[in-house]
Amino acid sequence: MYQKEKPLLFLLPSLTVLVLVVIFPTVFLYYSSFFRWGLGAWHDRAFVGLYNYYFVLTDRFFYNSLIITLAYMFMCVTLEFLFGLVIAMTIAKIRVRAVVISLLLIPMIIAPAAAGLIWSLMLNYTYGVIPYILKKLIGFSPAFLGPDYAFLSTVLVDVWMWTPFVALVILAGMEALPREPFEAAQLDGASSWQIFQHITIPLLKPLLIFIILLRSIDALKTFDTIYVLTGGGPGQATEVLSLRIFKTGFFWGGYEMGKASVIAIFLILLSTLLVSTFINIFRRLIRV
Amino acid sequence: MKRIVNARGKDVFITFVRYFLAIVFVMFFIFPYYWTITISLKTRAQALDPSTFIFKPTLENYIYVFTAWNLGKYLFNSIIVSISTVFLSIILSLPAAYSLARFNFKGKETVAFWMLSLRMLPAMCVVIPLYVIFSLVNLLDTHIVLIIAYLTFNVPFSVWLLRDFISSIPLEIEEAALIDGCSRFSALMRVMLPLLSPGLAVTAIFCFIQSWNEFALALFLTGTEAKTLPPALTFFMTSVGVKWGELAAISSIVTIPVIIFAWLTQKYLIRGLTFGAVRGAH
Numbered sequence: 001m002y003q004k005e006k007p008l009l010f011l012l013p014s015l016t017v018l019v020l021v022v023i024f025p026t027v028f029l030y031y032s033s034f035f036r037w038g039l040g041a042w043h044d045r046a047f048v049g050l051y052n053y054y055f056v057l058t059d060r061f062f063y064n065s066l067i068i069t070l071a072y073m074f075m076c077v078t079l080e081f082l083f084g085l086v087i088a089m090t091i092a093k094i095r096v097r098a099v100v101i102s103l104l105l106i107p108m109i110i111a112p113a114a115a116g117l118i119w120s121l122m123l124n125y126t127y128g129v130i131p132y133i134l135k136k137l138i139g140f141s142p143a144f145l146g147p148d149y150a151f152l153s154t155v156l157v158d159v160w161m162w163t164p165f166v167a168l169v170i171l172a173g174m175e176a177l178p179r180e181p182f183e184a185a186q187l188d189g190a191s192s193w194q195i196f197q198h199i200t201i202p203l204l205k206p207l208l209i210f211i212i213l214l215r216s217i218d219a220l221k222t223f224d225t226i227y228v229l230t231g232g233g234p235g236q237a238t239e240v241l242s243l244r245i246f247k248t249g250f251f252w253g254g255y256e257m258g259k260a261s262v263i264a265i266f267l268i269l270l271s272t273l274l275v276s277t278f279i280n281i282f283r284r285l286i287r288v
Numbered sequence: 289m290k291r292i293v294n295a296r297g298k299d300v301f302i303t304f305v306r307y308f309l310a311i312v313f314v315m316f317f318i319f320p321y322y323w324t325i326t327i328s329l330k331t332r333a334q335a336l337d338p339s340t341f342i343f344k345p346t347l348e349n350y351i352y353v354f355t356a357w358n359l360g361k362y363l364f365n366s367i368i369v370s371i372s373t374v375f376l377s378i379i380l381s382l383p384a385a386y387s388l389a390r391f392n393f394k395g396k397e398t399v400a401f402w403m404l405s406l407r408m409l410p411a412m413c414v415v416i417p418l419y420v421i422f423s424l425v426n427l428l429d430t431h432i433v434l435i436i437a438y439l440t441f442n443v444p445f446s447v448w449l450l451r452d453f454i455s456s457i458p459l460e461i462e463e464a465a466l467i468d469g470c471s472r473f474s475a476l477m478r479v480m481l482p483l484l485s486p487g488l489a490v491t492a493i494f495c496f497i498q499s500w501n502e503f504a505l506a507l508f509l510t511g512t513e514a515k516t517l518p519p520a521l522t523f524f525m526t527s528v529g530v531k532w533g534e535l536a537a538i539s540s541i542v543t544i545p546v547i548i549f550a551w552l553t554q555k556y557l558i559r560g561l562t563f564g565a566v567r568g569a570h
Contacts, residue, residue, distance in 0.1 A: 006387070006391065007387045007391035007393045007396075008387075008393075010383040010384060010386055010387030010391070011383070011384045011387050011388070011399065013379075013380050013383060013384070014380045014381055014383070014384040014403075014443050014447055015384070015399075017380055017439055017443055018403065018406060018439075018440075018443055018444070021418075021436060021437070021439050021440050022406050022409065022414070022440050024417075024421075025414055025417035025418055025421060026409075026413070026414075026417070028417040028420070028421065029413065029416055029417045032416070032417065032420070039419070040423055042420045042423070042424065086309075087313050090306055090309045090310050090313065091310050091313075093306065094306060094307065094310055098554075100310055100314055101554065102551055102554055103314050103317070103318050104313070104314065104317055105550055105554065105557060106317065106318065106321050106543075106547055106550075107317050107320075107321070108561070109497065109546055109547060109550040109557075110321070110501070110542070110543040110546060110547065111500070111501035111503065111517075111518045111521075111542050111543060111546070112501065112503060112518075113501075113503045113518035113519070113521050113522060113542075114518065114521065114539045114542050114543050117324075117521055117522075117525060117535060117539055118320050118321065118323075118324045118539060119320060120525075121323075121324060121327065121532055121535070121536065122320050122323065127336045127337070127338060127532070128338060129323055129338040131338075132338035132339065133338075160316075160317065160320065163317075164317055165558075165561060168557075168558050169558055169561075169562060169566050172558050172566045172567060173566060176566075176567065207566065210562075210565060211562075214562065217408050220410070221408075221409075221410035221411065221412070223410075223411060223412055223503070223504045224503035224504060224518070227503075227504075227507075227522070228521075228522050228525070241412075242410060242411075242412040242504075245412045245413075245416075246412060249416060250508065257416060257420075260416060261416055264410075264412060264413040264416055265413075267410050267412065267413055268409070268410065268413050271408060271409070271410055272405075275405045275408050276405075278408075279401050279404065279405060282401070282404075282563075282565060283397070283401070285565050286564075286565055
């Protein structure tokens with residue numbers, strides 16, 4: 001009953017727009033990585049071949065950012081996953097769950113820039129409430145935004161924002177599970193821990209991988225919370241790749257956009273790696 | 289050890305631990321937000337004193353940010369940009385979503401997943417080329433630049449979510465309308481559209497929230513004229529020093545509309561945030 005040409009006709013408007021606003025700019029990004037050029041001075045560019053690539057690949061700050069990004073991703077996702085799992089188990093059988101959920105969704109829904117600001121007020125050494133409480137309770141407080149703890153503070157903000165999300169996804173997944181395996185296990189006298197370990201986790205596995213990958217992709221591209229909380233500092237302590245792109249291109253005199261493009265290309269490659277794995281899992285999850 | 293059980297046969301101790309932990313978790317996730325709201329209602333001296341837990345609330349910070357800091361302008365920019373990009377995204381995405389949900393053609397899933405993958409591009413990678421392209425056509429620091437830039441994530445997202453909503457409407461309903469003599473167009477308008485309206489509302493609200501919260505693109509592609517609230521927040525942060533009450537007031541102005549929207553669509557929140565992969569718990 002449907003003609004053959006129609007599906008493409010329907011797709012045309014959005015595909016055209018996506019090619020114009022995403023594909024064309026991405027191609028441009030690759031092209032621009034072969035030039036030395038400045039912010040707002042594209043007409044004044046000089047072809048430098050592979051020099052920008054050579055520079056970035058021999059720049060220790062690039063590797064520093066790469067390590068910080070990977071560490072940030074790893075810590076955020078691990079903590080969110082473990083913590084989220086515990087929260088999902090805790091609130092699964094609570095009666096006022098709707099209320100709990102509507103409170104828990106606040107961190108994940110507010111603007112990340114606002115979350116960064118909220119935590120920079122909370123963690124401020126002189127006027128912040130957390131150092132204040134710690135000083136009262138244990139007599140001292142670490143400098144949360146100082147060189148030693150700034151990295152952990154950026155992780156804390158991400159964990160605060162996204163753990164409830166992980167928890168709610170796991171909760172939704174648990175509810176969609178079939179009942180029979182659980183009833184059978186209970187009849188056979190399995191303990192709650194055994195049921196959790198041998199039934200809940202294996203059945204949830206595709207969903208758990210899905211959520212871990214989704215969170216990894218988002219953590220990889222984090223920019224706003226870190227920009228607001230620490231600006232990548234102190235020094236280079238929290239300079240993830242997104243921040244490195246910003247500092248290289250927009251910050252230091254703004255004449256190194258070519259090098260910033262190279263770092264951006266590496267970030268795209270990393271994220272493509274994760275995204276393609278994610279999409280494989282996604283296809284399996286919804287079975288298409 | 290003897291288990292103490294209540295009337296419904298549940299272990300009292302485990303239930304107690306469960307509720308206790310739930311309260312602890314909720315406190316951890318709510319306290320920072322609650323604390324910021326209280327700072328916004330404090331006077332300047334109280335705002336910098338973390339020992340003030342009980343105080344007489346004042347709205348002076350809110351009045352101050354609108355009168356002295358001209359926050360109204362940024363609020364207006366945020367509203368204009370978010371609403372325009374939502375409308376544009378939905379109009380562009382609806383036909384594509386319909387096509388991907390209802391037609392069968394070769395490469396359909398590839399197109400759909402390709403679109404989804406665009407949604408996940410890091411903002412900092414898109415911002416460099418967009419900056420140059422828009423500076424060449426003299427559009428930087430206008431509403432238009434953000435409305436267009438936000439299509440990069442709103443269109444893939446809307447296509448994906450609307451497709452999920454359309455797929456969940458039984459095909460038979462649409463076919464019945466066609467058999468009853470409706471044209472394809474009027475079947476869509478009179479039968480599908482009303483059934484799809486909750487899905488449209490949810491998609492629109494999601495796009496609105498994403499655009500309203502967006503930071504990196506707005507920070508780099510706009511200057512003083514078209515700046516939206518989130519980058520304005522950091523602009524004030526660096527320029528005003530320690531005026532915490534005002535900063536907290538802006539934070540609550542940025543976040544409260546979004547929280548209300550999220551509560552309205554709570555049932556669909558997880559479904560939206562997982563691109564339809566997970567039906568939410570509620």
